[in-house]
Amino acid sequence: MFCGPRFWYLAQCICRRPAFSAILILSTLFAAQYLISDSFVYLNRYQDVPYISSNISEGKGRGFLVSNSKCQIPERDPLDPWIRQFVTKEKFEPCTKTALLTRIVKMRNGELALRVNLNLAKNYVDLSCCWAPIHRPKPSETPDRNIDSEISLGSCTEFNDETIIPAKVEVILVKCKAKEMRPRTKKNTRTVYENVHPLLRPEKVSEKLSQRKRSNGTRKLSVLLLGIDNVARWNLERSMPITSRHLKDTGWIELQGYNKVGENTFPNLMAMLTGMNNSQAMKVCKPTESFGLDNCPIIWYSFKNTSYVTAYGEDTAEISTFHYNKAGFVNPPTDFYLRPYIIAAEKYLPLKRHLDNNYYCTGPDLSGIRVFNYALDFAKTFIGVPYFGFFWTNSMSHDNINGVSAVDNKIREILQRLDYEGVLNDSMVIFLSDHGTRYGLFRETIHGWYEDKLPFNYVWLPEWFKVDNADALEALRANARTLTSPFDLYETLRDILARAGGEADPSSGCPHCQSLFSQTKKERGCEDVGVSRLWCACTMFGNNGVSNELAHETANKIVSYIDSNVQRYRNSGGKRICYKLRLKKILRVTEMLESVSSNGTFGYRQFLYHLQVTPGDGKFEAVIRYDEDGSLTIVDNEVTRINSYASTAGCLHAGPKQFCYCD
Template sequence: MVKSKYLLINKHTSRRSHVKSIILKSMHIIAIALLILIIRVIYMLDAHHFYRTPNDISSTDYFVFTSECRIPYVDPFSSEALDRFEDFSHSDCGNDVALIQQFYDHETRQYKLHMNMSAIEEVTRANAMNINDMRCCYRRIKRAGENGFSLSPCHQFQQDFVVPRNIDYLLTECYSNKTKVVVEKNAFTFIQYRNLTGSYNATRISKSGIKRPSVLLLGIDSLSRINLRRVMPKTFMHLQRNHWFELQGFNKVGENTFPNLIALLTSYNATIGKEKCQFDTYGAFNQRICNIIWKNFRDYGYRTAYAEDKYRYSTFNYAAYGFVEQPTDYYLRPFTICIENNLHIKKIRDIVSCIGHKYYAEYILDYALQLSFTYSEEPIFGLFWVNTIGHDYFDTPSVFDLKMLEYLERMQAEKILERSIVFFLGDHGMRWGPLLRLKSGFLEERLPMMFISLPQWYRNEHPDFVKALQVNRNRLTSPFDIYATLKNILEVTNPQKEFHYLNDTTQGISVFREIPENRTCHQAGISDHWCACLSYKVVSINDTQVQKVAHLLIDEMNKYIVSKNIETKCAVLTLSAIQKAFRKTDVNGYKMNNVITYRLWYLVHPGLHSFEATVLFNTIANQIKINIEDINRLDSYKQTAYCVDEKQAKEYCICRE
């Protein structure tokens, strides 16, 4: 008889072993859970420590506490917020080494392409290729209108190829000369040095001997000052330790990127912009009346650049015409269109994260570094805007925390911060998703981050600016103030020349001047709906006036849909439920007069989509007053508004199909 290699055991032994096994498995699960918790706590701990110190909040636990504005402290590390947080810091764009590398010669001001021979040897070995058959070539990328690009034929190049000065960006291909199989595609940008040309004013100022700081705006879409601490703690700690000035009361003025950046770049609000600039017409953004401030910097002798990722949804192109003529000296859009259509893409969730060997955001920030290196002895102005890491989900910026830290540290090491005023900013917080369902969601959405770094020499020359920034840290500010600050920077470079506003109703005050203590949202150019100065009291959702206001809101939304001639495509909206209701008081808690301001969160049919509105209700006439385009949708319209093209109308359209 063949003996079994397994020993026979009795029922009691089996039962005991089974119980022991369950206990061990449970302990194993608990240990893993504890390990994850410890890692999570360590990841957040230092940032949390910074956040609860006098260096970060006022002693009264308010971001702003003035006679006209109270913005309360929000803990970014509350348990309800962390329960919704998923850490993406482990993600990367792959470990493979690029076959082609780029170098910049500061002395000759020229770029070179270097073949990484060890990487090429490894690739050829892995693909059973002969290294002697490997060839690399480049295709020049050129702008072909605002929404296109052209590629030249592929030109072979040799080791340490010097890039011609007329090439701003190119695509490389490395392939087997025998099989013609392409083993790698890559893409590179070049800020090529060019002599200054322009107006008389620019030439005169460049010879005046006045020391002029460079100005860089580094922006991350949808990142609030609260969420920065939560999802990018390493970046936040760097800003704190290196004494960047933070505007804790920086309040957005419009729903999405466009109205907030337009206010910052032009001094226009959406209404004035439409009247003067006619944003919805072809070529509008190139007009001088559009007042985009990079034109003024160009007049003052600055080299200018603009770069933004996610080209289909970029600020001036989403449901708009963009620029007929290239808007700045250096413009990245042709390159971003090319790489999105030619390089390998990796996504996190459903958004583009990596293109080729790098995070998409790296191309934008590398462009900023290149501009700073090429013009290290001349002033520059640049807007560098990143959409891909934070637009759709509040927690995905964590993937870029370490990289962002590396860029800031490199700017410090390369002495870029010694010659530049740098604004590190957001346009708004998350506009939909789980954060908005928190008690603090109202503030998360309305308070984008705003940090400012000044060179030491600039601080020494302008101690009054430093003092004002310290005061303004806890004052109410808005994007209009950043436009006024940019204007202020230019005025300092040429005190004899007056900088004229093209906007007679601008609301901005330079943050280099003390913001009045009694400033209101209205004075800052912020409408009631977007104002973060909390002076509301909870009202029952069953209140008669609340119910009346909610139904009037639905009527106005349906009228808006009809006014846009999209009622055949979009469903008629009906009220499903009121989720929350608030009535405005003054800062001391007193009720207002017969015209009452209500703020409502409500759901509509079809689809149970969520909206937020701030509305004036006349209790005598039983009528409401509201700008419909200020009604805020709290969930994404991506899947429900595909049947209409107009950007603003998408907010309120639920497609019938």
């Protein structure tokens, strides 16, 4: 189906066989002309006619991911011809050319030592290294709002070859200097190595470990969640063929109808971790206020109260789930909290930008791999002990749709190590994303529309659990082929918690959602899994349009709605902060076909609108419903921005920035 690796092989062949290359180049030029002219017609249709009623060739599927009377999601080619122009294979960019000069070693007595790689050290003249402890400040009763982003650095202590790091220290900075090798400057020394290491201290949770030894009830299932932001299921297949093959070949179960529930990371992860929808989460958890998230019923607190060891880690501190325009946590939310380590790596180490991410390399390591390495260390350390670990990465994928193609091998390695280290024999692992690409020309295609809504999600169950819970395994396999959402994952986590003697509130965002370990209804539509119409991938696109007049009336109504969200923002002189927007053009109007309405008859028709406004050229998407009585509704009152507004909405510090073009 997908021949990515063959393509790269072919590219290598070109250099070796000139005659073959000439034929290939001629054919490529011919094909390119065809493709370019095809997309030119497609684009021109936007410009020359008032609107395009649909795009027949683009909406075609190849069978179904999900197919029942309430939901049909087409299977599509990950390399759909309409998106090939956006696809590239990114090169893996290592952060250092040599092995790491230092590492943390676990001693027999459980102490942790910092050790220099003596083989590498031979390459330096007069190498001298020191280490410094890094701490998160202890919060006062009225902590400042930035406490979750603060760290302190102690003084640097020199050591030779190896030194034991005191038990209270969980993060260290290491610096090594050596004499310059060049004769003229041989008296000078320079920094030749800097790194930050986390030190995982199981003794922090010794109370839980001793409780575990005393209890002899049923075995509790540990949960390890490993996430890569912004990767659709088809993007995983397209950009990570090695990882994708590994998952399919080794018994992971794919939730192939896993549909996002909110626009970006926060609502999707909150649905999974709290069972709440976005407005409930904003109201209950007050994430922009100090202590808001500390008092939020995130399910890791329930696991913690059920004697699970808990951990949370995420890279790219500035944009991480609980910190992007949010206050984060006053107290560490989990037993093991990776944020001080990530902040230290970003603050004290040289950074290297790659894949459009400024924090791709923090010193000699990839930021994302730092998080997954820690996740592995955590899971391995607590094999046999109930634990809940949540680890999320942004740096490899957040800013570039092809970014993960660079780390395909690296990610497969992480999954293989889970196996070698024995984690897969012990724990449930969920390897997932939160949504697909949300902006740009890719997102404006029908294929991009689907990818946005369908992140990848693979579940691993350990053998012992499958043997003891054959019915749960059977249900999971059946549910994997139906429509599911992050709320179902929340219910699954709640189920695991209940089996371990703990409890958490049922999902308030989706009262009908249920654990994937119990058979769900076969006929499930978006309304059953807490997914609003705007994000629902259970859609086939039809060929019908609407009259030109109606299209313009509708588009102007959408623009008025956009404007109604920002017109109240004024400066001190009472002048509008955001420009008044006008319709520039209608990019697309496509009928959305549903399978069956809740009462068996439709009585309405729905259309997907893409339009562009001026000034600023913002592009938006909305689902419009035309009722039989002639009324027109913006479904769920939701309009989505589908191109970036990062550089044009800076004047609005809070509120609906996506609708604002700064005056």
